[in-house]
Amino acid sequence: MIHHKLIVQNTLGIHARPAGHIVNIASSAQSSVDLLYSGQKVNAKSILNLMMLAIEPGAEVEFIINGPDEQKTADDLTELFNNKFYEDAT
């Protein structure tokens, strides 16, 4: 099991489109992927759950990933977060 902390670096926080990217990664993983934010833990395979956390720009979130491909999943998420969900680039 990996506890993986990441910072939300885009200017808009996790709205529908970034949440969609997270769901894409979480759903294609064999591992379970949960997201912990301000005391709430949700399944990262549900886009509505992610959106309802109202994650603000600059926030730190923690993924709890458990399963055979946990490292790869964590790496994919890191790449997604570091690229600001491919949003801010013009």
Added chain:
Amino acid sequence: MPPKQETNQRKMFIGQAASPGYVIAKTKLIVRQKVVVSQYKISREGTASQIDFFRKGIMQVKKEISNLRDITLQAVSKKDSEIFDSHLMILQDPLLIDGVISLIRDERWNAGYAFHLKMQSLIENFENSDGILKERAQDLKDIYNRTLLCLNSSESDFALQEEIEEGGAVLTGFSIGPNMLMNFDKGKILGLAIDSGSVTSHVSILARSMQIPAVMGLGSLSESIKSNDLLILDGTNGIVIVNPDENDINKYKKQIEVFQNQKLELFTMRDLEPITMDGKYIRLNANIERYEEASEITSFGASGVGLYRSEFLYFGRNALPTRKEQAEAYSKVVNQLDPLPVTIRTLDAGGDKMLALVNAEVESNPFMGWRSIRLCLDRKDIFRTQMKALIEAGSRGNLKIMFPMISSIGELEKAKEIYEECSAELRAEGLSITKVELGAMIEIPSAVIIIEEIAKRVDFLSIGTNDLIQFTLAVDRSNGKIASLYEPHHPAVLRSIKLVVEAAHKEGIPVSVCGEMASDPLSTLLLVGLGVDELSMSSWCIMECKKIIRSVNYDEARAISAEVLGFADASSINNFLKKKYSQKIKSLGISSFITAQDFTTSDRALIKIDDEIQRIGS
């Protein structure tokens, strides 16, 4: 990026080119009234079918959104298309789907209301928090509106925000129903820019027949503009520019001038005969769907009605139309046009034109389902009412009856039997009636294969190319992913048409083609060369078609068509036709044709709009 709410910011949107023409005008928004979601408890036995109805509604909405995504992906950018991926994910999120299903199963709410309850609670969750979450409720609201339209739709949910002023306006909104469109006075609506729908939507066909430029499937245009914003609507290329700059306006003013001149020039064709240079007469008829249109068709130079879609009498009502009501509607058309022929197609409901009054069930494959003549032969009460109205109107002028979706001799015989019975009953009532010509529509491959048997039993044949192509090629053209496979010039389609023509001429009866194919310039020439006697199309296409027919030699067209019949695939046929005819079509200055091929998403991607598109979707 979220839209910056600057006032009067120039924005460009693209959608589907649904009806050609250009207009620069103020817009009026169509807004959703407070929607009344019908709410009722269902029985235990009813839960399965409500859950099924809900799932199919969701499937339908997902299909619409995927189409939007594909168009955006190809014509705009991957980034802009991603918002639709998110919407698709929301529509398969168990939090939503299982939530609604449990409201249906456990609380026994009907599907529409269960969906409404669940979505409202989600939207409230978003809206009650402060800050960014509040804005994000918009995505959910989009989905709510789109889906509710499927599960709980009623045209009266929509109305104009403000009155249209003198001079008219372009209507913009999430959706518009055919009835709403028809209720406006002529000249008030200058164009349509609609978020949902497609080229083949009923409203699009109507817009083309009313000669109103229209762009459909614009995504979220209506959320980014307000009533009285100025916009340019380009129905020929599927482009909408909100708050255009001076450049845009000048460019389009020129376009409008060219378009108007072409139109004026075309009107010189109106009173000329559709005869080839070597003297072959091709009858050009109009397709109509409202009796009010009848008065207009001769002003476009039509020589009759080749397809009157009678189902329009049945839509948007609380009760089926009575015999008297139908007889009056049909008589009006026949009287007005006498002695010109009027071919009326019997009720063709089902497929994409569901009649809630008759069949509320959602079918998994409606195009191959309980529709058209099948429905009529099962619901003889409905069929006989219409038949009697048709026969009654037939005594007032030149009326012909056409049976759609014939797939076997049995169906044809049954339909003819009902005609005979109804005639006898009317005679017994003391009415003096005349014999009406009966025809079969050929739109199913099985009918093509047994065409010789069919031709022996009818007075005329009419090829419905839209369905014939769809069924011959097994391509649902409303599916954006495979729309490019919808190929009217596929050799299988052309050889089918040839078989039908040969069988008809052997029996000495005429063949007509009705369907969008008839009005595509290359197809027109191809069909004429194949020996088709009549073409039926939207009335505004007729003058262009005349111009084309008057510019060719029948012998030459026959030779070209005969040659392409031997070709193995559509692309070599298209290339050959272009080589033979392009120069001619170009020299005629014809540009405003809508061709079936123009509508494929792959073609949409080719539209160059100077990298000016700023955003579509979110």
